[in-house]
Amino acid sequence: APPAPRDGDWPMATLDYANTRYSPLTQVDARNVSSLKVEFTFSTGVARGQEAAPIIVGDTMYIVTPFPNVVYALDLSRPGAPTKWKYESRPRPPAQGVACCDVVNRGVVFWEGRIIFNTLDGRTIALDANDGKRLWETQLADINIGETITMAPMVVKGKVLVGNSGGEFGVRGWLVALDAKTGKTAWKAWSTGPDSDVLIGPAFKPYYASERGKDLGKTTWPPDAWKIGGGTVWGWISYDPKLDLIYYGTGNAGPWNAEQRPGDNKWTAGMFARDPDDGQARWFYQFSPHDLFDYDAINESVLVDLNINGQLRPVIVRPERNGYLYVMDRATGQLLSADAFVPVNAIDRVDLKTGRPHWNTEKQPSSGKVTRQICPAAPGAKDWNPSAWSPQTGLLYVPHNNLCMDWQPNEVNYIAGTPYVGADAVYYAGPGGNRGLFTAWDPVARKAAWQIREDLPVWSGTLTTAGGLVFYGTMDGWFKAVDARSGKLLWQFKTDSGIIGQPVSYRGPDGRQYIAVLSGIGGWPGAVVVNNLDTRDATAAAGWGSALPDLKDRTTAGGTLYVFSLPR
Numbered sequence: 001a002p003p004a005p006r007d008g009d010w011p012m013a014t015l016d017y018a019n020t021r022y023s024p025l026t027q028v029d030a031r032n033v034s035s036l037k038v039e040f041t042f043s044t045g046v047a048r049g050q051e052a053a054p055i056i057v058g059d060t061m062y063i064v065t066p067f068p069n070v071v072y073a074l075d076l077s078r079p080g081a082p083t084k085w086k087y088e089s090r091p092r093p094p095a096q097g098v099a100c101c102d103v104v105n106r107g108v109v110f111w112e113g114r115i116i117f118n119t120l121d122g123r124t125i126a127l128d129a130n131d132g133k134r135l136w137e138t139q140l141a142d143i144n145i146g147e148t149i150t151m152a153p154m155v156v157k158g159k160v161l162v163g164n165s166g167g168e169f170g171v172r173g174w175l176v177a178l179d180a181k182t183g184k185t186a187w188k189a190w191s192t193g194p195d196s197d198v199l200i201g202p203a204f205k206p207y208y209a210s211e212r213g214k215d216l217g218k219t220t221w222p223p224d225a226w227k228i229g230g231g232t233v234w235g236w237i238s239y240d241p242k243l244d245l246i247y248y249g250t251g252n253a254g255p256w257n258a259e260q261r262p263g264d265n266k267w268t269a270g271m272f273a274r275d276p277d278d279g280q281a282r283w284f285y286q287f288s289p290h291d292l293f294d295y296d297a298i299n300e301s302v303l304v305d306l307n308i309n310g311q312l313r314p315v316i317v318r319p320e321r322n323g324y325l326y327v328m329d330r331a332t333g334q335l336l337s338a339d340a341f342v343p344v345n346a347i348d349r350v351d352l353k354t355g356r357p358h359w360n361t362e363k364q365p366s367s368g369k370v371t372r373q374i375c376p377a378a379p380g381a382k383d384w385n386p387s388a389w390s391p392q393t394g395l396l397y398v399p400h401n402n403l404c405m406d407w408q409p410n411e412v413n414y415i416a417g418t419p420y421v422g423a424d425a426v427y428y429a430g431p432g433g434n435r436g437l438f439t440a441w442d443p444v445a446r447k448a449a450w451q452i453r454e455d456l457p458v459w460s461g462t463l464t465t466a467g468g469l470v471f472y473g474t475m476d477g478w479f480k481a482v483d484a485r486s487g488k489l490l491w492q493f494k495t496d497s498g499i500i501g502q503p504v505s506y507r508g509p510d511g512r513q514y515i516a517v518l519s520g521i522g523g524w525p526g527a528v529v530v531n532n533l534d535t536r537d538a539t540a541a542a543g544w545g546s547a548l549p550d551l552k553d554r555t556t557a558g559g560t561l562y563v564f565s566l567p568r
């Protein structure tokens with residue numbers, strides 16, 4: 001059974017299986033949001049990137065810290081929300097050395113009285129939500145070959161879905177389903193390799209011809225390159241109960257130097273639809289075949305039904321790292337539209353007949369040569385930080401980047417457990433000079449309804465509410481509420497550090513609406529702050545030095561939960 005939370009709970013990072021992040025609560029609205037005040041705060045005790053969504057079920061809020069992945073249960077029924085219990089998962093310290101992009105964790109999930117989460121050193125743990133006692137623990141990833149886990153698990157039909165990280169370490173991606181009651185593995189689907197490993201069988205019917213054929217996870221690679229080819233599964237999962245399909249994306253092909261892996265490099269940088277019971281693939285679509293620029297395809301798939309050319313269709317709306325916003329039929333994987341939502345020159349266009357993107361030959365990288373002004377940059381038009389969908393406005397609210405880059409591939413050798421990257425990159429602001437954007441996208445009209453220019457890349461998640469509001473944060477610590485229809489700024493509050501977390505809303509035990517967000521700079525761009533990198537090196541943090549020379553002056557490390565409400 002689905003978690004069946006109360007209306008007003010927030011039981012998983014995505015809120016719901018459709019990944020809407022749309023709170024039905026209406027107490028806080030456009031007229032009164034300007035009087036929002038801090039109700040309470042809580043220090044996570046860890047001054048690293050805070051990416052987790054606070055999870056709320058009944059009287060309790062659950063949060064997980066970055067490494068060392070401590071889970072806190074806060075009692076919302078008492079003033080100041082004191083700690084009810086805490087669980088120290090004690091991940092092995094060397095895990096920090098093989099995490100590509102800070103030591104982050106994107107959240108726990110609540111399922112039938114359990115709190116389930118992943119640790120940086122590759123374990124999935126289930127706790128009793130009442131007392132924090134451990135129920136089971138399963139070791140999944142191996143830090144010795146560069147695997148970590150940062151994603152928030154999702155539970156579908158009693159199975160915990162967990163994927164690995166490590167695409168920059170020559171890891172081979174996978175998604176695992178664990179029995180939520182016992183922690184035992186039910187199935188494992190690799191992202192590369194022979195069909196039997198990828199769980200491709202007779203039910204696999206991709207829409208486009210280039211995704212059909214035997215063992216493409218092997219034959220679209222040089223011999224053995226698929227074994228170290230990336231395609232990690234560190235982002236978001238969706239589930240459609242009617243079609244009974246899960247959807248998730250695969251990370252970039254490795255190494256970044258694409259000359260070392262001629263071919264489409266399946267099944268990286270694309271998305272799978274699978275049967276949650278046995279993991280068998282139903283379809284796949286590759287957003288960035290033969291990925292040239294670290295265009296992981298792990299972003300959120302938002303499941304909505306839209307009226308397209310007079311027909312109500314079950315679609316996926318998906319703002320992709322490669323700069324295109326895709327609308328796809330989620331039953332078949334057919335593309336309905338694909339439009340650039342930032343200035344893009346790496347890919348000229350997406351052919352809706354073949355499904356193939358046309359890589360711009362002028363931006364074709366080659367070893368030892370610098371190719372300049374490639375848009376979007378490797379962190380993409382949009383990274384992992386999730387959008388929100390409002391059924392009231394029919395708009396997708398997308399927090400994202402406006403970055404271009406210079407890129408030079410270099411030959412790289414694989415040594416297990418060490419970085420396997422093979423390109424030097426330098427990022428900088430795209431056209432207009434602003435590094436960030438917040439876009440309200442209309443997927444039917446296929447254009448932006450409104451857009452906010454932000455100086456810094458927008459690396460926080462998004463919340464939208466039935467009160468007609470949209471919330472997001474900035475890397476210099478502002479937490480903002482804007483009007484869902486116009487984008488007009490209605491309220492903002494300066495937190496103690498940069499915000500890269502996921503805002504949520506819930507109804508407290510007292511019946512009032514609350515808005516919660518974790519503040520604490522970090523993640524990939526924030527590494528320049530939390531690791532105190534010298535930004536005179538343009539390639540610091542794999543290219544962020546040049547893009548964020550000012551970030552250390554504009555924010556400092558932190559780790560604080562903020563909870564807001566209207567005055568009593």
Ligand SMILES: O=C(O)c1cc(C(=O)O)c2c(n1)C(=O)C(=O)c1cc(C(=O)O)[nH]c1-2
Pocket residue numbers: 051100101102104149150151164165166167168230232233234251252294296379383384522523524525
């Ligand atoms: O390929 C991978 O396995 C992998 C993992 C992660 C991660 O686990 O955080 C990131 C990325 N790639 C990545 O490409 C990326 O841009 C990124 C940003 C962040 C972050 O937390 O800010 N993580 C990751």
